[in-house]
Amino acid sequence: MKTYSMNQLERYPIYLKHFKELRDQGIEIVSSPKIAAKLGYSEEQVRKDLQNVSLEPGRPKKGRSVAQLIEDLETFLGYRERTVAVVMGVGHLGSALLNFPAFSEMGLSLQAGFDNDPAKIGTNVGGKPVYSMDRLSEVMREIGATVAILTVPSPVAEEAASRAIEGGAKAIWNFAPAHLDVPEGVVVENVNLASSLAVLTHRMSLSKAKGDH
């Protein structure tokens, strides 16, 4: 199986979004230089990225079919399959994720939330039922969930991950600012807002230092 760099993988949804916008504007053919200019990447990078996912060979003079690119990217990204996910921790962030309509377009079907708060158990959030954490394994197996989205507080993240894996999770999308130790074969992808903010703050200070000279 071919492997892709993280940065490259991260660019594919951005390409896809752009191509869908072009399609909605009635544009049928697009060239690498135009894509590069619009998205702020180099032309070479665009050509390389698209060659890696598209079955259609690049045609330097003619450009690429927008519809074909959309199909290739959706297939590559798994958007045409369906992965069942649950959200553990129905606080502000968990609720926002349960309400986020775009996940279903990305092949991710969020089907339930789990929380320990009796005031939340039995309610619906984003149209999805919220269950007690005690029922996690049972419900995950029933609905065939393989992805657990973790938005629990950091001190209980490790335990929540273990329970999700017991319930059949093959991947943890971890929004809790905690390092998770998981068995081999289970994937952890971290979204750490503090880390993103650290990069932003540091780049601001660099930019300021440059402007001060």
Next chain:
Amino acid sequence: MKTYSMNQLERYPIYLKHFKELRDQGIEIVSSPKIAAKLGYSEEQVRKDLQNVSLEPGRPKKGRSVAQLIEDLETFLGYRERTVAVVMGVGHLGSALLNFPAFSEMGLSLQAGFDNDPAKIGTNVGGKPVYSMDRLSEVMREIGATVAILTVPSPVAEEAASRAIEGGAKAIWNFAPAHLDVPEGVVVENVNLASSLAVLTHRMSLSKAKGDH
């Protein structure tokens, strides 16, 4: 000014979190091997990362002071300064961010939300007032905001960013899945959930392919 790699910057808040947990457990001294084991990094990486931010030299046999590490990291990350930020777009994600208590510990003071929805304007979210987008520049200048957090829909993200920059934003923390063109001297840091999900999905398929053999 020293520069740091993105990955390194992203690790610093994770170190800081870990050191605060140690402090809360009453642990005063910590060694690089222990940090490495706990966080899943290599010992060499931990030593290098900490040397880059800590004024205290590493003492291989004695370990490092947890309190000193916390002070050094908080200073480095700007958590001891105060940057004023606003949230543009008070939907589910914007509301979650306005309600997120940890930002103030990170030196980021979220002071207002902005939205076009009359039902939201004039309300409070997370204890912060929500204003009409029309008042963005005025309010940003009044409160001295230099960071704009963008959670508006993707088609209006570019325009929202321009207005924030008019209002004095030096950095855009962009949660909208859109590429932003900004003038030199303005920093954009993107948080793209679709990109993170793409990495997760791809790693799941790699892990599955491996398990199938």
